[in-house]
Amino acid sequence: GIQVEQSPPDLILQEGANSTLRCNFSDSVNNLQWFHQNPWGQLINLFYIPSGTKQNGRLSATTVATERYSLLYISSSQTTDSGVYFCAVSQFGSNYKLTFGKGTLLTVNP
Amino acid sequence: GAVVSQHPSRVICKSGTSVKIECRSLDFQATTMFWYRQFPKKSLMLMATSNEGSKATYEQGVEKDKFLINHASLTLSTLTVTSAHPEDSSFYICSASRDRGLVGYTFGSGTRLTVV
Numbered sequence A: 001g002i003q004v005e006q007s008p009p010d011l012i013l014q015e016g017a018n019s020t021l022r023c024n025f026s027d028s029v030n031n032l033q034w035f036h037q038n039p040w041g042q043l044i045n046l047f048y049i050p051s052g053t054k055q056n057g058r059l060s061a062t063t064v065a066t067e068r069y070s071l072l073y074i075s076s077s078q079t080t081d082s083g084v085y086f087c088a089v090s091q092f093g094s095n096y097k098l099t100f101g102k103g104t105l106l107t108v109n110p
Numbered sequence B: 001g002a003v004v005s006q007h008p009s010r011v012i013c014k015s016g017t018s019v020k021i022e023c024r025s026l027d028f029q030a031t032t033m034f035w036y037r038q039f040p041k042k043s044l045m046l047m048a049t050s051n052e053g054s055k056a057t058y059e060q061g062v063e064k065d066k067f068l069i070n071h072a073s074l075t076l077s078t079l080t081v082t083s084a085h086p087e088d089s090s091f092y093i094c095s096a097s098r099d100r101g102l103v104g105y106t107f108g109s110g111t112r113l114t115v116v
Helices: none
Strands: A004-007 A010-014 A019-025 A031-037 A043-048 A052-056 A059-064 A069-074 A083-090 A104-109 B004-007 B010-013 B019-025 B032-038 B044-051 B067-073 B076-081 B090-097 B111-115
Touching: A004 A083, A010 A019, A019 A031, A019 A083, A019 A104, A031 A069, A043 A052, A043 A059, A069 A083, B004 B090, B010 B019, B019 B032, B019 B090, B019 B111, B032 B067, B032 B076, B044 B067, B076 B090
Parallel strands: A010 A104, B010 B111
Antiparallel strands: A004 A019, A019 A069, A031 A043, A031 A083, A052 A059, A059 A069, A083 A104, B004 B019, B019 B076, B032 B044, B032 B090, B067 B076, B090 B111
């Protein structure tokens, strides 16, 4: 099956700092999504981005499908950004089943 | 926006008993629902995919007789953990899609199951 690798596994920031999270995947995909899991376990869909660039407030994401990677940018980080960020993909012919990476644990300190 | 309600949020049960977890799409019809399991500090692992009105498709290594999934309507799917054992303790999360995952998924808030 497809492999999804996220880096870094852990990241500690001071409030106000910017960061870039990376997701590499091993095969062509028809779906790529970024999620934020808060400390209580709730998963929030941040972006549906199989290709191109999107922005939503302080967050933006870029996927370069031909090179099989995606980046999530967080600017002016806040303590509420803390949690685990997951990248998940689905492959053509997989009936849109998502395969998740292992996540990046982000801690934003005040 | 799309909302998925998952209940209970936490449950403690004795070994050998069964536990039912409900996943409801509140404001849309979910053609497909997915059930995941997450161990502490680990990623989500897909357990099964269910389409309304048909039998669930289980991932390799998931015991279909232990983890019973029912998707009887377009707004409700249930996961029943039968004859639970301590190793079944985990965080279970459902997600629902109105378009079989083509555009996006909405996740429930998860259920923390502890088997004692």
